[in-house]
Amino acid sequence: MKYLDEYRDQRLAATLVDEIRRTVTRPWTLMEVCGGQTHSIVKYGLDELLPAQVELVHGPGCPVCVTPLEMIDRAHAIARQPGVIFCSFGDMLRVPGSNGDLYQIKAEGGDVRIVYSPLDCLKLARAHPERPVMFFAIGFETTAPANAMSVWQARAQGLSNFSLLVSHVLVPPAIAAILGSPQNRVQAFLGPGHVCAVMGWSEYEPLAERYRVPMVITGFEPIDLLEGILMAVRQCEQGRATVENQYARAVTRDGNVEARKMIGRVFEVCDRAWRGIGVIPQSGYRLRPEFHAYDAERIFDIQSVHATEPEICISGQVLQGHKKPHDCPAFGTQCTPQTPLGATMVSAEGACAAYYNYGRHLVQVSR
Amino acid sequence: MCLAIPGKIVELLDTPGVKMAKVDFGGVFREACLEYLPEAGLGDYVMVHVGFAISRVDEEEAARTYQTLREMDQLADLEAGELLEDPHEVP
Amino acid sequence: MQDFALSCPLPITSRKTIVLGHGSGGRLTAQLVHDLFLPAFDNEFLRKLDDQAVLNLGGARIAFTTDSFVVTPLFFPGGDIGKLAVHGTVNDLAMSGARPLYLSAAFIMEEGLPLDELSRITASMAEAAKAAGVTIVTGDTKVVNKGSADKLFITTTGIGLVPDGVAISASNARPGDKVILSGTIGDHGMAVFSRRENLELESTIESDTAPLHLLVQAMLAAGEIHALRDPTRGGLATSLCEIAGSAGIGVEIQARRIPVRQEVQAACEILGMDPLFVANEGKLVAFVAPATADAILAAMRGTVEGRDAAIIGEAVSPHPGMVLLKTEIGGSRILDLPFNEQLPRIC
Numbered sequence: 132m133k134y135l136d137e138y139r140d141q142r143l144a145a146t147l148v149d150e151i152r153r154t155v156t157r158p159w160t161l162m163e164v165c166g167g168q169t170h171s172i173v174k175y176g177l178d179e180l181l182p183a184q185v186e187l188v189h190g191p192g193c194p195v196c197v198t199p200l201e202m203i204d205r206a207h208a209i210a211r212q213p214g215v216i217f218c219s220f221g222d223m224l225r226v227p228g229s230n231g232d233l234y235q236i237k238a239e240g241g242d243v244r245i246v247y248s249p250l251d252c253l254k255l256a257r258a259h260p261e262r263p264v265m266f267f268a269i270g271f272e273t274t275a276p277a278n279a280m281s282v283w284q285a286r287a288q289g290l291s292n293f294s295l296l297v298s299h300v301l302v303p304p305a306i307a308a309i310l311g312s313p314q315n316r317v318q319a320f321l322g323p324g325h326v327c328a329v330m331g332w333s334e335y336e337p338l339a340e341r342y343r344v345p346m347v348i349t350g351f352e353p354i355d356l357l358e359g360i361l362m363a364v365r366q367c368e369q370g371r372a373t374v375e376n377q378y379a380r381a382v383t384r385d386g387n388v389e390a391r392k393m394i395g396r397v398f399e400v401c402d403r404a405w406r407g408i409g410v411i412p413q414s415g416y417r418l419r420p421e422f423h424a425y426d427a428e429r430i431f432d433i434q435s436v437h438a439t440e441p442e443i444c445i446s447g448q449v450l451q452g453h454k455k456p457h458d459c460p461a462f463g464t465q466c467t468p469q470t471p472l473g474a475t476m477v478s479a480e481g482a483c484a485a486y487y488n489y490g491r492h493l494v495q496v497s498r
Numbered sequence: 499m500c501l502a503i504p505g506k507i508v509e510l511l512d513t514p515g516v517k518m519a520k521v522d523f524g525g526v527f528r529e530a531c532l533e534y535l536p537e538a539g540l541g542d543y544v545m546v547h548v549g550f551a552i553s554r555v556d557e558e559e560a561a562r563t564y565q566t567l568r569e570m571d572q573l574a575d576l577e578a579g580e581l582l583e584d585p586h587e588v589p
Numbered sequence: 590m591q592d593f594a595l596s597c598p599l600p601i602t603s604r605k606t607i608v609l610g611h612g613s614g615g616r617l618t619a620q621l622v623h624d625l626f627l628p629a630f631d632n633e634f635l636r637k638l639d640d641q642a643v644l645n646l647g648g649a650r651i652a653f654t655t656d657s658f659v660v661t662p663l664f665f666p667g668g669d670i671g672k673l674a675v676h677g678t679v680n681d682l683a684m685s686g687a688r689p690l691y692l693s694a695a696f697i698m699e700e701g702l703p704l705d706e707l708s709r710i711t712a713s714m715a716e717a718a719k720a721a722g723v724t725i726v727t728g729d730t731k732v733v734n735k736g737s738a739d740k741l742f743i744t745t746t747g748i749g750l751v752p753d754g755v756a757i758s759a760s761n762a763r764p765g766d767k768v769i770l771s772g773t774i775g776d777h778g779m780a781v782f783s784r785r786e787n788l789e790l791e792s793t794i795e796s797d798t799a800p801l802h803l804l805v806q807a808m809l810a811a812g813e814i815h816a817l818r819d820p821t822r823g824g825l826a827t828s829l830c831e832i833a834g835s836a837g838i839g840v841e842i843q844a845r846r847i848p849v850r851q852e853v854q855a856a857c858e859i860l861g862m863d864p865l866f867v868a869n870e871g872k873l874v875a876f877v878a879p880a881t882a883d884a885i886l887a888a889m890r891g892t893v894e895g896r897d898a899a900i901i902g903e904a905v906s907p908h909p910g911m912v913l914l915k916t917e918i919g920g921s922r923i924l925d926l927p928f929n930e931q932l933p934r935i936c
Contacts, residue, residue, distance in 0.1 A: 132503075132504070132523065132524035132851070132854070132855055132858065133504065133506070133524070133543065134504035134543060134555055134560065135503070135504060135524075135858065137564060139917050139918060140918075141845075141917060141918050141919055142571060143567055143568070143571055144918035144919065145918075145919065146567070146570055146571040146574045147567070147570075149574060150570065150574075165500055166500075166936045167500050167501055167936060170936070173922060174863075174916070174922065175916045175917065175918050175920050175922070176915075176916045176918075176919075176920020176921045176922045177918070177920055178920075179920045179921060180918070180919065180920050193936050194936060195936060218787075220548075220933070220934065220935045220936075221861075221932030221933040221934050221935075222932075222934045222935060222936045224929075224932055225610075225928075225929060234608040234609060234610060234929070235604070235606065235608060237608070237609065238606050238607065238608045238609075239606070244786070244787060245787065245788070245932060245933060246787045246788075247548065247549060247787060247788050247859075247860070247933060248548045248549025248550070249548065249549075250516075250531065250549055251549070251787040254787075255787075270500075270935065271500060273500040273502070273547055273552065274500075274547065274548060274935065276534055276550060276552065277531075277547065277548045277549065277550045280516070280531065280533060280550065284515065284516060287515060288515070323500060324500070325500035325501075325502045325545070325547060325552065326500060328502070328545060328552050328553040329552055329553075351500075353917075353918045354567065358567070379556065379559045379560075379563060380555050380556050380557075380559050380560035380563065381502075381545050381553050381555060381556070382553065383553075383556075386553075387534050387535070387552055387553055389533065389534045389535070389536065390534040390552060393533075393534070500935070500936070501861045501934065501935050501936065503858050503859055520791075523855045523858065523859055524851055524852070524854065524855035524858075525792065525793070525851050525852040525855055526783075526790050526791070526792040526794070526852050526855040526856045526859060527790070527791035527792065528789075528790050528791065528859065546859075547935070548935055
């Protein structure tokens, strides 16, 4: 596939690794923000190729991990209501709430459907006018334009049975929270390539300047990640702290102006709780008042659903890069390789599951 | 968060209400919404996330940066070649 | 050590009801078999957990298997549930080196199933059976109320004869064996997925459903086979993990050597899925004696079903039970049993 395959070239990867090796003179701790980047690092075994001085810590870049328990419980409460067609991306199916997960709800008779695009839900709403169709709208800014369009179109098409349960989270406030923490170890960021394709990168300039931390907006393929890492460590070695764009083929400084306009029409910024971190002010989106007719939190009787997060545990610290999964006392005992460990998990493969596997591998195979 | 795949616009669709296109992803086709890329046209490569084209692939930029990488690669080869004492040794 | 509460969204492992994941062929399935069925039925044959049981009956070695087919939609690009049922059963037998002979077919039909669909499926089964040289000798029909079955379920059993001197079982794989894959992976699963509601993709991807017994015969004639698996649900990765676990060996695979059709790769990219965990219905993976690997490979490539066969790795002594994949860019990662069925993701 064009614009994918060439970024998985083994020789280029080796060249970039060599260049990184030649560049580093001391240890550096880098964080990749996006779950998709973590996934790629794990899938290709990237961090194993890097020189020991370059440490990658995985950021809070995954809706599976950061959607708060209370929001999951509210989603599940809606899914349990008879007659509701509950639509979701596949990622959320197995995330447990306080009382089971969507698999269980499906087993109990809930109508849970996986969709690829929020527009698919509109088709369902049209096909089943007598039933409420609800879409679990999680994600970073990347997905906000799609979710916004679904509401916009629902209104334009006069659909009265469609709603969104919004749990959007924003990246810059999360980065600020991480950098503002006194235990922060992160010295450079690999910025979220597709979030920036939508939002541009201007929001990251004040962060880079204020905290004196380089930010390299990076893509998702192995060559992108390696190039991004190279650019980041070069900045670190040179004592620079600016925003650079590795992913120039897909990202511009202004991002997608039309998409941002639509986000602004449909959503407004609000405070949001992040699982494992807590409330980060002004770090989420919610529907604007004129779209309250499509707000699942108002349509369904779920205001009384509350959940207390267990005490902030190591997963929060893993999320913020303070600790590694194997620092967790439950690592390998309560949390086994079969159950992905830590809130930095991404899908069944899991960053932390892979961490564990990699660690297990290191123990058994001497290199 | 943010699985987006590059694909080529091969057909502009006549859908009422929302601008849609048929996109070719390496031989697999899917509809994508073009509302956020009003200037995108036939033959353009776009990044598609959950059924929406969110940015155009800047093909010149891609070619340019890939060329830079290739040159780095060739330079590395050259250097490796120069460092070899035994000309028959394979790097 | 201070007690603390985990905030991690770990997937649920102990459940009170059956969920879809229990049928995915991955860890949940393995858990169910191990915790419930094995202890209940325990015997030397079942404990092997091969795709079939090889029984000694009056001096003859009979391979015996059963399988159920619940695929939706009933008709998909490249096949239908009937064809799948015949091939799937033939293949389970073939994985022991047996010559498949007789099948049974039981139909559980949902009230309202159109007769012409049933007719097409039956015709397809008859054709597949004839082509594979097997006879459907007995069967059963049941009808359940609307809503109690997803249109049609087909359950089969199969019987075959294992030739003398052939001892193929997952536990027979040993360090040094070459791992041979008979062709491209992910075709069947993505053919079905691309037709799933709300995920429709337009493609030419077709199921690879095919009988493999003649391929296995050709392989047996060319060299020494230790273990065979047809990687159905759970994909190639699951089969490799099962063999590694059964035999107590390490396995090392090269990602670059694994054949994947471009369209299958593309469909997986779009949905965020990994071909290694996607179902196949006309492929096998073999652990063979290294001295005979090249001969076996050549024999496979001479057949239709094995035309894209490739040596993808080997069995090793280190890291027993663990499957290591060398990635496209030279890194490595561990392949583990998936927990649930693989789902499309956006993350």
